[in-house]
Amino acid sequence: MSDTAKSRAATLAHLRGVKLAKGDPVSLPLTMTTTFHLPGNPAGVSQYGRYDNPTWEAVEDMLGHLEDAPSVAFPSGMAAIAAVFFALLKAGDRILLPSDGYYTPRLLAERFLKPFDVPFDARPTKSFLDGGFSGYRLVFVETPSNPGLDICDMAGVARLAHEAGALVVADNTTMTPYGQRPLDLGADIVVAADTKAPNGHSDALFGHVACRDAGIITAIRDWRKLSGSIPGPFEAWLVHRGLETLEVRFERMCKSAELIARRLTNHRAVKSVRFPGLEDDPSHNLATTQMERFGFLIGLDLGSEAKAEAFIGACALVQPATSFGGVHSSAERRARWGDAVPPGFVRLSVGCEPVEALWQAIEASLDGIRG
Numbered sequence: 227m228s229d230t231a232k233s234r235a236a237t238l239a240h241l242r243g244v245k246l247a248k249g250d251p252v253s254l255p256l257t258m259t260t261t262f263h264l265p266g267n268p269a270g271v272s273q274y275g276r277y278d279n280p281t282w283e284a285v286e287d288m289l290g291h292l293e294d295a296p297s298v299a300f301p302s303g304m305a306a307i308a309a310v311f312f313a314l315l316k317a318g319d320r321i322l323l324p325s326d327g328y329y330t331p332r333l334l335a336e337r338f339l340k341p342f343d344v345p346f347d348a349r350p351t352k353s354f355l356d357g358g359f360s361g362y363r364l365v366f367v368e369t370p371s372n373p374g375l376d377i378c379d380m381a382g383v384a385r386l387a388h389e390a391g392a393l394v395v396a397d398n399t400t401m402t403p404y405g406q407r408p409l410d411l412g413a414d415i416v417v418a419a420d421t422k423a424p425n426g427h428s429d430a431l432f433g434h435v436a437c438r439d440a441g442i443i444t445a446i447r448d449w450r451k452l453s454g455s456i457p458g459p460f461e462a463w464l465v466h467r468g469l470e471t472l473e474v475r476f477e478r479m480c481k482s483a484e485l486i487a488r489r490l491t492n493h494r495a496v497k498s499v500r501f502p503g504l505e506d507d508p509s510h511n512l513a514t515t516q517m518e519r520f521g522f523l524i525g526l527d528l529g530s531e532a533k534a535e536a537f538i539g540a541c542a543l544v545q546p547a548t549s550f551g552g553v554h555s556s557a558e559r560r561a562r563w564g565d566a567v568p569p570g571f572v573r574l575s576v577g578c579e580p581v582e583a584l585w586q587a588i589e590a591s592l593d594g595i596r597g
């Protein structure tokens with residue numbers, strides 16, 4: 227992790243503390259209210275629960291600090307992505323999405339943007355620059371892609387897309403601001419599902435949009451206020467708490483993932499491993515130029531659906547579950563959702579368990595695979 231990331235992590239825990247008055251609670255109070263005491267002129271204070279909430283604002287302060295950019299909170303990662311689409315696009319705009327990234331943005335575009343005359347194209351992440359970006363209003367990247375863990379050159383995309391007059395949106399869910407900094411690489415907007423590692427405890431959905439352009443941030447805030455796509459205060463409180471430990475959890479998860487990925491490559495039951503930190507991974511060279519860490523997700527192909535399900539089902543320290551980024555390691559066979567990966571491809575999300583115990587459980591489960 228770079229020195230800047232470390233100093234950001236160090237000050238994160240004190241963002242609230244430095245603003246406290248004598249007698250204020252040190253921990254963040256959960257403010258459950260729809261209304262505020264509001265006699266007379268309503269300007270300049272909290273007005274109504276769809277417009278403002280002090281608990282969201284505390285999370286936005288933290289996210290803004292981590293992203294080094296104003297950030298707007300949403301009730302899920304998809305709500306953040308939808309806010310970018312619906313606040314910034316108009317009829318006649320064309321957008322480009324990754325064909326191998328998280329599938330729901332493509333479904334959203336197909337079902338709800340196309341009928342408003344906003345068509346989309348989709349391209350694989352590993353060849354995302356091929357064909358250039360002429361004719362697009364918005365280019366959406368997800369690198370590493372979920373679940374295949376391919377990578378595209380974010381700075382290259384930003385340069386070419388800007389030359390073509392397009393906005394660049396980066397979904398940084400798989401990396402968090404500690405692992406990769408898309409805005410510093412040239413992206414205009416970051417979207418992320420804080421449902422994953424930022425909250426980290428698999429108990430709240432949440433998302434955010436971060437952007438250094440004041441006009442875009444205003445449009446995103448207006449979208450939230452007018453559409454009502456607002457986070458719940460309790461979820462915000464949980465995410466605030468999760469963010470306080472993100473750096474420690476992320477550090478452990480990335481370190482463990484690197485060790486486990488290396489050991490997986492030597493196991494007889496594993497056909498292939500995808501992890502950007504492995505020197506022979508197709509993503510490795512590019513990863514070293516734009517990622518601060520290699521992340522906590524590993525892709526492993528066990529050769530068949532039956533073998534993949536047997537591995538997941540038998541591993542005592544891996545939760546069979548969708549989603550990723552929790553303190554508990556988890557895994558799933560992504561082909562079960564129709565992702566374009568082999569039937570035996572498992573996405574393993576490495577959690578915070580002590581790594582040797584975790585590896586022993588993974589190894590024992592792999593050893594038990596027949597055939």
Ligand SMILES: Cc1ncc(COP(=O)(O)O)c(C=O)c1O
Nearest residue numbers: 302303304328372399419421432
């Ligand atoms: C890369 C990525 N982006 C966005 C999302 C959407 O997040 P949420 O489920 O919080 O809407 C997900 C969810 O899995 C994801 O993997």
